[in-house]
Amino acid sequence: MQRMVFEPPPSEPPAPWEPVEQPPDPNRHPIRVVVTDDLERSRLTVFFRLILSIPLWIWLVIWSIGVFFVAIVNWFLTLIKGRSPLPLHDFFASYIRFTTHLHAYFFFAADPYPGFAGKPGYPVDVEVDPPVPQSRWKTLFRIFLAFPAIVIAAALVGAPGGGGGGNTNYQDQGTSGTDYAYAASFASGFFLLSILAWFACLARARMPNGMRDLFAFGLRYGAQTWGYVFLLTDRYPDTDPAEPAADVPAEPRPVRINVEDDLRRSRLTVFFRFLLFLVHLVWLVLWGIAVFFALIANWFATLAMGRSPRALHRFIAAYVQYTVHVYAYVFLIANPFPGFVGAPGTYPIEVEIDGPERQHRGKTLARLFLAIPAFLISGTLNGVLFFVAFFGWFVGLFLGRMPLGFRNVGAWALRYGAETNAYFLLLTDVYPYSGPWEFAPPRPAPPEPEPEPAFA
Amino acid sequence: MLIGVALAAAVAGWLVAAYFLWQGVIPDGLRLPDVKETSLFPTSTLSEAETYERFVRWDFVVVQLVVLAVVAVYARIGPKFVRESAAGPIGTGMLLAMLGLGLVWLLQLPFGLAELWWQRRHDVTDASYGEWIVSGWFGLGGEFLFICLAMLIVVGLAQVVGDWWWLPGSFAFVGLALLFTFVFPYLIPGQKSLHRPALAAAASSYEQQLGLDDIPIKVQDVSGETTLPNAEAVGLGPTRRVVLWSTILRPPFTLDEQKVVVAHELGHHARKHLWKSVGWYALFAIPGAFVISRVTRRRGGMRNPEAVPLGLLTLIVLSILATPLLNVITRHMEAEADWVALTLTQDPRDAEGLFKQFTYAAHADPSPPTWSYVLMETHPTGLQRIEMARAWQAREEAGP
Numbered sequence: 001m002q003r004m005v006f007e008p009p010p011s012e013p014p015a016p017w018e019p020v021e022q023p024p025d026p027n028r029h030p031i032r033v034v035v036t037d038d039l040e041r042s043r044l045t046v047f048f049r050l051i052l053s054i055p056l057w058i059w060l061v062i063w064s065i066g067v068f069f070v071a072i073v074n075w076f077l078t079l080i081k082g083r084s085p086l087p088l089h090d091f092f093a094s095y096i097r098f099t100t101h102l103h104a105y106f107f108f109a110a111d112p113y114p115g116f117a118g119k120p121g122y123p124v125d126v127e128v129d130p131p132v133p134q135s136r137w138k139t140l141f142r143i144f145l146a147f148p149a150i151v152i153a154a155a156l157v158g159a160p161g162g163g164g165g166g167n168t169n170y171q172d173q174g175t176s177g178t179d180y181a182y183a184a185s186f187a188s189g190f191f192l193l194s195i196l197a198w199f200a201c202l203a204r205a206r207m208p209n210g211m212r213d214l215f216a217f218g219l220r221y222g223a224q225t226w227g228y229v230f231l232l233t234d235r236y237p238d239t240d241p242a243e244p245a246a247d248v249p250a251e252p253r254p255v256r257i258n259v260e261d262d263l264r265r266s267r268l269t270v271f272f273r274f275l276l277f278l279v280h281l282v283w284l285v286l287w288g289i290a291v292f293f294a295l296i297a298n299w300f301a302t303l304a305m306g307r308s309p310r311a312l313h314r315f316i317a318a319y320v321q322y323t324v325h326v327y328a329y330v331f332l333i334a335n336p337f338p339g340f341v342g343a344p345g346t347y348p349i350e351v352e353i354d355g356p357e358r359q360h361r362g363k364t365l366a367r368l369f370l371a372i373p374a375f376l377i378s379g380t381l382n383g384v385l386f387f388v389a390f391f392g393w394f395v396g397l398f399l400g401r402m403p404l405g406f407r408n409v410g411a412w413a414l415r416y417g418a419e420t421n422a423y424f425l426l427l428t429d430v431y432p433y434s435g436p437w438e439f440a441p442p443r444p445a446p447p448e449p450e451p452e453p454a455f456a
Numbered sequence: 457m458l459i460g461v462a463l464a465a466a467v468a469g470w471l472v473a474a475y476f477l478w479q480g481v482i483p484d485g486l487r488l489p490d491v492k493e494t495s496l497f498p499t500s501t502l503s504e505a506e507t508y509e510r511f512v513r514w515d516f517v518v519v520q521l522v523v524l525a526v527v528a529v530y531a532r533i534g535p536k537f538v539r540e541s542a543a544g545p546i547g548t549g550m551l552l553a554m555l556g557l558g559l560v561w562l563l564q565l566p567f568g569l570a571e572l573w574w575q576r577r578h579d580v581t582d583a584s585y586g587e588w589i590v591s592g593w594f595g596l597g598g599e600f601l602f603i604c605l606a607m608l609i610v611v612g613l614a615q616v617v618g619d620w621w622w623l624p625g626s627f628a629f630v631g632l633a634l635l636f637t638f639v640f641p642y643l644i645p646g647q648k649s650l651h652r653p654a655l656a657a658a659a660s661s662y663e664q665q666l667g668l669d670d671i672p673i674k675v676q677d678v679s680g681e682t683t684l685p686n687a688e689a690v691g692l693g694p695t696r697r698v699v700l701w702s703t704i705l706r707p708p709f710t711l712d713e714q715k716v717v718v719a720h721e722l723g724h725h726a727r728k729h730l731w732k733s734v735g736w737y738a739l740f741a742i743p744g745a746f747v748i749s750r751v752t753r754r755r756g757g758m759r760n761p762e763a764v765p766l767g768l769l770t771l772i773v774l775s776i777l778a779t780p781l782l783n784v785i786t787r788h789m790e791a792e793a794d795w796v797a798l799t800l801t802q803d804p805r806d807a808e809g810l811f812k813q814f815t816y817a818a819h820a821d822p823s824p825p826t827w828s829y830v831l832m833e834t835h836p837t838g839l840q841r842i843e844m845a846r847a848w849q850a851r852e853e854a855g856p
Contacts, residue, residue: 266540272554276551336543337548348542
């Protein structure tokens with residue numbers, strides 16, 4: 001069926017003047033998020049975004065009630081027929097598209113007011129492939145299989161959050177259940193970040209592209225999760241931040257991640273990973289105390305000299321490097337037991353930190369306050385890192401490997417955490433970049449506008 | 457020749473130190489009367505204690521064999537885990553040592569659970585399986601930290617002084633043992649002050665008689681964990697204290713029996729048993745470290761982390777071999793504390809009652825088989841303690 005839809009019959013070669021349609025990549029996920037957003041934001045709609053979205057939330061609740069019952073019907077039909085019926089498939093695809101639009105709008109990942117029907121064409125949009133046969137076993141146990149993905153999605157977007165109507169799961173608990181579901185949504189990491197985005201968009205009339213890409217990743221993961229729950233596909237949600245495409249930061253990054261991990265994991269060290277980490281925890285605390293005093297000295301020195309003294313910079317950079325090694329180890333993002341000195345070039349997951357550069361004295365003076373948003377973003381990513389490690393522990397124990405997606409999303413979180421620490425500890429005054437630019441393909445440049453005809 | 461002289465001097469020094477550490481207050485040539493256990497306990501009690509302890513003994517034996525087998529296999533395969541480390545020799549040594557301990561813990565787990573099941577079946581403990589596993593897990597975390605410190609000392613010193621690490625290393629371990637004994641009282645959870653005026657007054661009186669400073673008597677709440685009665689003397693110098701488990705302050709133990717317990721623990725402090733324990737530890741640690749350094753030379757010595765699994769095997773073999781000797785030493789100290797308690801309380805009848813209660817409450821076999829006595833008993837048996845009480849009484853009645 002898939003071949004018939006996307007590929008021309010081999011007996012009828014296309015005429016040479018017709019464009020050849022490329023067959024779809026068999027590895028691509030059947031549910032994808034495409035971002036065509038231009039980052040421009042209307043200050044007026046940003047200011048009133050919460051109120052403006054109320055009708056959309058009401059409509060989501062009403063639609064979700066219907067989705068709950070239709071989901072049960074769809075589950076039985078998919079179990080019997082081995083695939084989701086096309087009308088129901090389209091119904092859920094529209095629902096997921098609508099919730100993604102709504103969350104993108106609410107989180108400032110897109111600007112236009114979304115429609116109520118979940119039609120394609122929104123700047124943060126969802127593409128869903130047509131229905132294909134699904135494993136009946138996976139269908140039978142879908143809600144249990146989906147549990148890890150739901151937890152990770154909840155850590156990012158909120159329990160019923162972006163790209164899906166998980167709130168339907170709470171319908172059997174009555175109104176309070178629905179309320180709880182939405183409360184969880186609002187308590188999610190993205191909700192906190194959207195407050196930061198609100199200020200940024202109001203101030204600049206423009207969404208920071210790193211943050212937009214972070215939201216887009218979360219919305220894509222949420223869409224795939226709820227697509228999996230609603231039987232749009234039996235392909236598991238992909239945590240790899242390789243999709244959707246992301247912007248490359250405009251300025252060079254002073255803190256860069258270097259990943260040479262081969263995904264292999266030793267089952268024995270995975271089993272004891274937390275206890276093996278304890279000795280590093282003790283050393284982290286002891287070193288951290290020294291870094292605290294070094295930070296105070298560094299703050300005064302950087303304020304006076306306009307740059308961090310080389311010795312202090314080296315000492316603190318080694319600590320930041322060491323934290324990356326240790327957290328990569330305990331969160332299963334890398335395999336070998338790390339050393340204790342944060343030496344560069346010794347670990348498969350590490351950061352490169354540039355030497356001391358000139359820093360803006362005003363930024364140095366207010367660094368503690370300026371770093372707060374970065375810490376909030378880092379906290380959200382660390383939540384994902386925690387759950388990735390939790391589920392990765394079981395996977396590593398059984399397979400002796402870490403899934404690529406888990407490893408990459410963890411490495412992204414570690415890089416952002418290292419950037420945040422480097423910023424806070426005055427190693428650089430370049431603000432951390434939250435987008436997964438190292439792991440995703442660069443977003444293609446928008447097409448050049450057609451030149452005006454000369455006679456016009 | 458020089459090595460022979462040095463070895464002879466070391467052995468002589470060891471023996472002299474052991475002689476002085478062994479000296480105690482139990483009169484030389486004290487003869488214990490022959491008491492039949494059947495004259496003290498009903499047959500059903502003896503049978504129950506024997507049944508209970510038989511399982512515990514064989515579980516112990518199997519655990520020892522499993523531990524030996526695990527560390528022997530690990531000594532062979534352990535070095536391949538070097539590839540799981542990106543750390544230097546010290547960090548890699550830490551990793552290999554922790555993994556060895558972790559494997560031992562993992563393979564002991566079923567036997568530990570079996571023993572817990574047996575204890576629960578005999579109402580010796582109230583701990584649930586989940587609690588036991590979680591506390592064991594955290595305990596393993598503590599062991600991991602300790603072994604990392606040990607590896608820091610051993611592998612770190614071996615980087616500097618090569619195969620002579622054992623000399624400064626063993627002194628460092630003795631220093632750590634002193635430090636640990638000193639701070640241990642602060643690590644015991646759930647301690648409260650003793651609110652039994654009569655018992656506290658008796659403790660003060662005993663302290664005066666023994667010439668001790670005021671030693672705090674604390675109560676550790678172990679309800680919900682175990683029903684076993686116990687008490688311990690802990691700390692050195694200003695940290696000295698006596699810790700009574702809450703189980704021993706409840707019936708069926710009488711006030712006079714509790715006084716015997718307090719006198720026994722104060723006896724440990726009066727006879728400086730904690731200092732002596734550290735001394736004995738030094739006497740075993742120094743030659744033990746020397747043996748480990750010799751054995752591990754075939755793998756490049758302890759400077760090479762690949763030798764750590766073999767070092768672990770050597771340590772465990774030495775520990776098992778030393779167990780009978782260490783048990784002799786601890787039994788000697790406990791007997792001496794019993795003698796001090798009898799002298800202080802002048803109450804052999806209640807001392808005998810206390811030792812009888814241990815058999816009832818803990819299902820302790822008053823007369824275990826010899827092999828079990830040699831390998832497992834850190835205290836004199838119940839029967840021996842009763843015999844000592846009667847010997848003390850006979851001696852008192854006979855007069856000077």
